[in-house]
Amino acid sequence: MIDTTPAASAKPPGARDRLIGAAVKVVREKGFNATSVDELCREAGVTKGAFFHHFPSKTDLGIAAAEAWKLHANELFGHAPYMVHEDPLDRFLGYLEFRRDLLDGPVPEFTCLAGTMVQESYETLPALREACQDSIWGHALTLVPDIEAARARHGIEGAWTSDSLALHTQAVLQGAFILAKATNGSQAARDTADHLIRYVRMLFNLPPEKPDLSGPIGQPEGGNHG
Amino acid sequence: MIDTTPAASAKPPGARDRLIGAAVKVVREKGFNATSVDELCREAGVTKGAFFHHFPSKTDLGIAAAEAWKLHANELFGHAPYMVHEDPLDRFLGYLEFRRDLLDGPVPEFTCLAGTMVQESYETLPALREACQDSIWGHALTLVPDIEAARARHGIEGAWTSDSLALHTQAVLQGAFILAKATNGSQAARDTADHLIRYVRMLFNLPPEKPDLSGPIGQPEGGNHG
DNA sequence: GACAACATACCAACTGGTCGGTATGTTTCC
């Protein structure tokens, strides 16, 4: 799933990459503190010696995983189908709809690694907290140019900054993940994503989404990213 | 700070209540798994024997803390100043503004215990997950009557349910807490709360909030709120 | 191109310490 190798790298991933992959998977399920080094080694098919050869501490693996997570997200969303839209507002709304559509399947598969880890680290592991901030902000800020361009193109004023709206989308999604975890289901998360989309459309003076029909912007339904 | 005793109870709190108070405090700072039973006992001024006399397991203390947290929240917000408003919409908006204003001071003092714990428990401790859901939902649902009444009074239609809007407010706040934890500051959290308030005002056809007083848009830095 | 010198990747076994939880007292209160 998460591919940290530089694209067409042929040789199989080494212990370091496998450990990062294991961290992304297991930490999202159980949290950072509840995941032991032994379990990460087992999941990665690696010994403990290899672990501490590549990472000075468990925290350092968390930091590397947060970094990989950011690259993964920006790769995924930077090449998603909605990016073909010419109007930056269509791209921004396409992003939000795509994120909503991702809220299907098992909960551990759509939640955010950085959002999970930061809750456990913000007071106790400053380096990991900072890596999580960098991961979240580094993804959020990729939205800002489209938001800015959309405001300019559609002549939207409003007493809000594009940065704050980009971060707000991430906050709503993070909150949606918490609702999903609390219920072990995704309905509440989808509902809150719908509210977010409704909000953004109102900010840009668009009518509400049509429940299902092919709307003015076209649903990315069936959009299957490779 | 958090007072789990029933108001005018004269005698000092026993070990059970002190442990719940300690859990509310320490778990919000460090998370559930990173908080040891010994540390909870130390914080509560209680021995380990007393701990396991009152709670069969550490998880059971977490469950009791989530329950106490819900009661605490509903007590706090059920008697807040904005509740005197006659218009249910004023009460709902007053709640949101109150929550935004609470986003001052140290991060561990305004975050949500249930939101913190559910991330660490949803896949591994089903009973605690359920207690967290009950805590979050139990608070969110107290907003529904006012939202319903506000819709009726102001003739608001919209393709959304009052339940989903109540949950959306909680999701945004939970997401705001994550941004605050990631930055170890509350500016981003306040900004996202502003977006939430703007959204609700738009849903109810109200003009945007006035920024504050003097100044063009006036950054809330150095917040003058008492 | 052969060989020493060094670097990287990985491994199995182990360590000191901490964990949640228990067994067995002692005190307090009615």
Place this chain on the structure above:
DNA sequence: GGAAACATACCGACCAGTTGGTATGTTGTC
């Protein structure tokens, strides 16, 4: 005096991290 409320001492399991090593490159030198 009996039960509930606490305290003390302790346990086995597990934890992150260390140790001392091997196998496999890579690089420099003649």
